[in-house]
Amino acid sequence: xxxxxxxxxxxxxxxxxxxxxxxxxxxxxxxxxxxxxxxxxxxxxxxxxxxxxxxxxxxxxxxxxxxxxxxxxxxxxxxxxxxxxxxxxxxxxxxxxxxxxxxxxxxxxxxxxxxxxxxxxxxxxxxxxxxxxxxxxxxxxxxxxxxxxxxxxxxxxxxxxxxxxxxxxxxxxxxxxxxxxxxxxxxxxxxxxxxxxxxxxxxxxxxxxxxxxxxxxxx
Amino acid sequence: xxxxxxxxxxxxxxxxxxxxxxxxxxxxxxxxxxxxxxxxxxxxxxxxxxxxxxxxxxxxxxxxxxxxxxxxxxxxxxxxxxxxxxxxxxxxxxxxxxxxxxxxxxxxxxxxxxxxxxxxxxxxxxxxxxxxxxxxxxxxxxxxxxxxxxxxxxxxxxxxxxxxxxxxxxxxxxxxxxxxxxxxxxxxxxxxxxxxxxxxxxxxxxxxxxxxxxxxxxx
Amino acid sequence: xxxxxxxxxxxxxxxxxxxxxxxxxxxxxxxxxxxxxxxxxxxxxxxxxxxxxxxxxxxxxxxxxxxxxxxxxxxxxxxxxxxxxxxxxxxxxxxxxxxxxxxxxxxxxxxxxxxxxxxxxxxxxxxxxxxxxxxxxxxxxxxxxxxxxxxxxxxxxxxxxxxxxxxxxxxxxxxxxxxxxxxxxxxxxxxxxxxxxxxxxxxxxxxxxxxxxxxxxxxxxxxxxxxxxxxxxxxxxxxxxxxxxxxxxxxxxxxxxxxx
Numbered sequence: 001x002x003x004x005x006x007x008x009x010x011x012x013x014x015x016x017x018x019x020x021x022x023x024x025x026x027x028x029x030x031x032x033x034x035x036x037x038x039x040x041x042x043x044x045x046x047x048x049x050x051x052x053x054x055x056x057x058x059x060x061x062x063x064x065x066x067x068x069x070x071x072x073x074x075x076x077x078x079x080x081x082x083x084x085x086x087x088x089x090x091x092x093x094x095x096x097x098x099x100x101x102x103x104x105x106x107x108x109x110x111x112x113x114x115x116x117x118x119x120x121x122x123x124x125x126x127x128x129x130x131x132x133x134x135x136x137x138x139x140x141x142x143x144x145x146x147x148x149x150x151x152x153x154x155x156x157x158x159x160x161x162x163x164x165x166x167x168x169x170x171x172x173x174x175x176x177x178x179x180x181x182x183x184x185x186x187x188x189x190x191x192x193x194x195x196x197x198x199x200x201x202x203x204x205x206x207x208x209x210x211x212x213x214x215x216x217x218x219x
Numbered sequence: 220x221x222x223x224x225x226x227x228x229x230x231x232x233x234x235x236x237x238x239x240x241x242x243x244x245x246x247x248x249x250x251x252x253x254x255x256x257x258x259x260x261x262x263x264x265x266x267x268x269x270x271x272x273x274x275x276x277x278x279x280x281x282x283x284x285x286x287x288x289x290x291x292x293x294x295x296x297x298x299x300x301x302x303x304x305x306x307x308x309x310x311x312x313x314x315x316x317x318x319x320x321x322x323x324x325x326x327x328x329x330x331x332x333x334x335x336x337x338x339x340x341x342x343x344x345x346x347x348x349x350x351x352x353x354x355x356x357x358x359x360x361x362x363x364x365x366x367x368x369x370x371x372x373x374x375x376x377x378x379x380x381x382x383x384x385x386x387x388x389x390x391x392x393x394x395x396x397x398x399x400x401x402x403x404x405x406x407x408x409x410x411x412x413x414x415x416x417x418x419x420x421x422x423x424x425x426x427x428x429x430x431x432x433x434x435x436x437x438x
Numbered sequence: 439x440x441x442x443x444x445x446x447x448x449x450x451x452x453x454x455x456x457x458x459x460x461x462x463x464x465x466x467x468x469x470x471x472x473x474x475x476x477x478x479x480x481x482x483x484x485x486x487x488x489x490x491x492x493x494x495x496x497x498x499x500x501x502x503x504x505x506x507x508x509x510x511x512x513x514x515x516x517x518x519x520x521x522x523x524x525x526x527x528x529x530x531x532x533x534x535x536x537x538x539x540x541x542x543x544x545x546x547x548x549x550x551x552x553x554x555x556x557x558x559x560x561x562x563x564x565x566x567x568x569x570x571x572x573x574x575x576x577x578x579x580x581x582x583x584x585x586x587x588x589x590x591x592x593x594x595x596x597x598x599x600x601x602x603x604x605x606x607x608x609x610x611x612x613x614x615x616x617x618x619x620x621x622x623x624x625x626x627x628x629x630x631x632x633x634x635x636x637x638x639x640x641x642x643x644x645x646x647x648x649x650x651x652x653x654x655x656x657x658x659x660x661x662x663x664x665x666x667x668x669x670x671x672x673x674x675x676x677x678x679x680x681x682x683x684x685x686x687x688x689x690x691x692x693x694x695x696x697x698x
Contacts, residue, residue, distance in 0.1 A: 060419065061415065064372070064414070064415050064418035064419045064422070065376075065415060065418070066375075066376040066377075066379035066380070066390065066414055068379050068380050068382070069379055069390060069407065069410055069411060069414060072394070072407055073403075073410075073411060076404065076407060077403065077404050077407065077408075080404065155280060159281075159282070159283035159284070160283070162283040162285045162286060163283075163380065165285070166383065173283070173285060173286065177289070180293075186293050186297060187294045187297045187298060190286075190289060190290045190293055190294040191290070193286055193290075194282055194286050194287075194290055197281060197282045197286055198278055198281045198282055200281070201280065201281025201282060202277060202278065202280075202281040204281070205277050205280040205281055206277070333540075333542075335538060335540050335542045336544065338505055338538070338542065339536075339542035339543075339601075341505060341531065342503055342505065342531060342535075342536035342538075342605075343531070343532065343556040343560055343604070343608060344528045344530075344532030344556070344560040344561075345528070345556075345559055345560055346524075346525075346528060349559055349560075353555070354544055357546040358544075358545060358546055361546065434545065434588060434590035435545055435546040435588065435590075436545060436546065437590060
């Protein structure tokens, strides 16, 4: 068994670009999924009954489906439904966003619910309206509770971007496996792929730990 | 939409469901058992073992399960000389990845039991081992139920990723049928229904059980 | 550092000291919780430890059964120093009963199972004997009908009485109470204090950390007043409550609104 690790170096440009795509996908997904998740959570909690049910159905659906299936489904079904010819990247982004929005909606809902009733009552006793109470008393407290979970969701999302490789989005997993197929350097490329994910993911995981320690909720 | 494609291939698809169930059950069991050992090693093991265990757990937080599966199936044979059929490679890969997750659930559960409980048991004259076995673990198990509900859900979803290394589970079988019949909408919609019906009861069921026994874990 | 010992004769126990504290020192980092504590507990006595929060009373109790290790001085139990060996320490803990402010009943066990747990697991008595003791102790604290209930179904006062039964089931030589009524509603304090009073009348040796001054005055045989890690005054309740000899004791009692 002869190993040739230079393959990794030779294809470094492709790998770097692919890593960039992975990071971009993560950022873009969160940029969509955080505000959308908050909106869906608010709808679940405060909208009128039919809308509440719809929002709940959406959340329950996407929390109970494998993401890889959603990716495939988005790739084949979305173009037909929307009539748009979406690039694999856009499709992947859509699938990821649909999935993470559902998780964030649940996170925000739990966060908003976890603030004691007395807080709202105290705010309203001061004369605040419901919206004011929400904005000035509930949401700031909820954000504190929600931040550690969002950070953890971010790290999961970073790993989940690897799943859009199945529809040939040129992120890290896809490109690494392409190079493997072209060069037949299986062990080297797969190990390099794992190593790059590790190098990027490990510090993120530690950062999440720090955030969770810092924002630990004590009542 | 023409769902006859489903009925035409129902035996093929059903075999996929069986494999999904088998792989989920097996990897669930092995990763919970392994995770328990890892958690005990981390909390009660010798000092030098701790950083190794933590490195393992944090690495699994950084590396996607897709990467672990692909590496186990393609790269491990080169390094370790053992070739495994896709199903067993998937079992090994899933266990290694999921054990880190379950180890953290165990640790959080055990640490969440009030220290006063340990003190009360010590005051009666119990040994540390007795306290863990008779007082802390029974309460911790109850407290961990919701987290393990999620864990089971994640395990089932991760088996779908095993389709990437050609394990003939349900996702893979669906892909094959879709590839032959060119009816992705019907096939993947059906797949979504099946997975939802698998996953939704798991978390709901655990929730129901938990609500019944939660008082046994509250001290 | 020596603390003042009252010269008043001890009402009970003669010369048999169940517990002796000599110059006990305990530090947590840079904070000194106990700064040289001298105290004797005689057989059959009810010794009450009173004083402001943070003065070291609970710490002394936790050092007594080895839940905390002391940094200086010595503690003797039934004539022997507290052992360092884990197994010997456990055996010794089995001879002391401890009741906690937060009850700490085991939530996954019924009241009867809670009380039977110690005898069964630690003293290795048979299941039949453990259950027999459990039933007897629950009856003793007035909760025979709650034997099959889980702690979540019991009130605070009931939970604490079960906790007392759990400690008693071990047939200890001394009972240690760490602010047993501080976490209870006023209505339920009485039921717990009554159980403790009955115990005292049966001759159980008790060390009680408490804020219930009426209890200390009526049931206590000896009272030690703590302040910042030292005992500033100790003596029979008549002395402490009616004629305290130190300024600090007077201050403390007047702060509590104690008017004798």
